[in-house]
Amino acid sequence: MQDFKGIYLKYKTYFFPILLLVASFFVLLTIILPQFSQIQKVRQEIDAKKIQVAKLEKTYETLSKTNDLDSKSSFSTVTKALPSSKDLSLIFSALTSASSVANVELSSFSLKVGDVYGTRVDTASAVSGFPAITVETTIKSLSSLGLVKFVEEMHKKLPLSEVKKISGVEDTTTITMSFFYKPYDLTNLSKQDQISPLTSREQQLLDQLKDWDK
Amino acid sequence: MSTSINLITEKKRQVRRAIRFITLFSIVVFTLFFIAGASFIATVFSLKNNLSLYAQNEQDLRGKLASLSETRERTILIQDRLANIEKIIKTRKNLSTKIESILVLFPSSFMVDSVEGTEKVVTFRLSTQDLASVDKLLEDKIKNSKIKNLAKIDLKAFEENKKGYSFNLDFHFVN
Numbered sequence A: 001m002q003d004f005k006g007i008y009l010k011y012k013t014y015f016f017p018i019l020l021l022v023a024s025f026f027v028l029l030t031i032i033l034p035q036f037s038q039i040q041k042v043r044q045e046i047d048a049k050k051i052q053v054a055k056l057e058k059t060y061e062t063l064s065k066t067n068d069l070d071s072k073s074s075f076s077t078v079t080k081a082l083p084s085s086k087d088l089s090l091i092f093s094a095l096t097s098a099s100s101v102a103n104v105e106l107s108s109f110s111l112k113v114g115d116v117y118g119t120r121v122d123t124a125s126a127v128s129g130f131p132a133i134t135v136e137t138t139i140k141s142l143s144s145l146g147l148v149k150f151v152e153e154m155h156k157k158l159p160l161s162e163v164k165k166i167s168g169v170e171d172t173t174t175i176t177m178s179f180f181y182k183p184y185d186l187t188n189l190s191k192q193d194q195i196s197p198l199t200s201r202e203q204q205l206l207d208q209l210k211d212w213d214k
Numbered sequence B: 001m002s003t004s005i006n007l008i009t010e011k012k013r014q015v016r017r018a019i020r021f022i023t024l025f026s027i028v029v030f031t032l033f034f035i036a037g038a039s040f041i042a043t044v045f046s047l048k049n050n051l052s053l054y055a056q057n058e059q060d061l062r063g064k065l066a067s068l069s070e071t072r073e074r075t076i077l078i079q080d081r082l083a084n085i086e087k088i089i090k091t092r093k094n095l096s097t098k099i100e101s102i103l104v105l106f107p108s109s110f111m112v113d114s115v116e117g118t119e120k121v122v123t124f125r126l127s128t129q130d131l132a133s134v135d136k137l138l139e140d141k142i143k144n145s146k147i148k149n150l151a152k153i154d155l156k157a158f159e160e161n162k163k164g165y166s167f168n169l170d171f172h173f174v175n
Helices: A002-064 A068-081 A088-102 A144-154 A186-190 A200-212 B002-066 B069-091 B095-103 B131-142
Strands: A105-111 A132-140 A161-169 A172-180 B111-118 B121-128 B150-161 B164-173
Touching: A002 B002, A002 B069, A068 A200, A068 B069, A088 A105, A088 A132, A088 A144, A132 A144, A132 A161, A144 A161, A144 A172, A144 B095, A144 B111, A161 B095, A186 B069, A200 B069, B002 B069, B095 B111, B095 B121, B095 B164, B121 B131, B131 B164
Parallel strands: none
Antiparallel strands: A105 A132, A132 A172, A161 A172, A161 B111, B111 B121, B121 B164, B150 B164
């Protein structure tokens, strides 16, 4: 005890500055450095939130300005142009409409067997990886021009189709065509946070489809 | 005698000066660290406050968007469909333009008996009573035609029959 008292009395003038320096070191390690990294982290979080909020604001602005009737009409047109599943009534309707405009007689039409109710997606004969249902139709036309007109009209009918093969003798021609469809990818669609208005190109395409749908 | 007393006093004075300097230095360092620590804590507090305001703003917007969910889904689907439709329209082939561009070459003296066509080749079976017009068709019209993406033309299965002269013309396309 006497020794400690002796040491303290000898070195007491040094204790205060040493204590302060140790306290400074303690403040540096436990407050300054952790808080500095916390500031960086919180700033990053704020930047991310700002971007997210901006996206949501833009989406809200777009959606609140959308006319409901127009939107429903546009939806009807695009799903007719590219249905989410095989739709025989749409296909038949397109064929009869094209034959009427081209002034040809629609004799028959048939589907590739096994594809009507199947869930397996056939992309073997499709354009750019889109599934399609293959239809074979027979038309009667007095001239080749009627055939050409029919094929031209089918190019402007909904659902979208592509003529793959034509085989005709005299007034009877068999046409093989693919009608496209595409199921919705809901997982991808649900991830979308930002929605922008239609671009002018999209609007032009939509107008063209509406024109074809008349 | 006086020199030895002066030395001891000078040394003590130096030590005292050093101790005063160290004390002052430690006070300054501690004060600076303390102020810095307090500022950092205040900054973090302020930033976290900002962050919670943005989070609240985000929540409010999501709440508003929930009432527009049907319109949102419809809009997303419309844009998705349009993107896919554009791909199809750009890629699909139009056989009618190929057939039409060939048909205009045939004079009225020719009858089209049959036509077979795919993306790569279109075949017409033609008949005519006039042999000379076959030559004119091949040498004049077809040779000078400007059919797009045409690779070559083959003449096959030429025969004389009750219709006159019949033959196949195969038009081969590059794409």
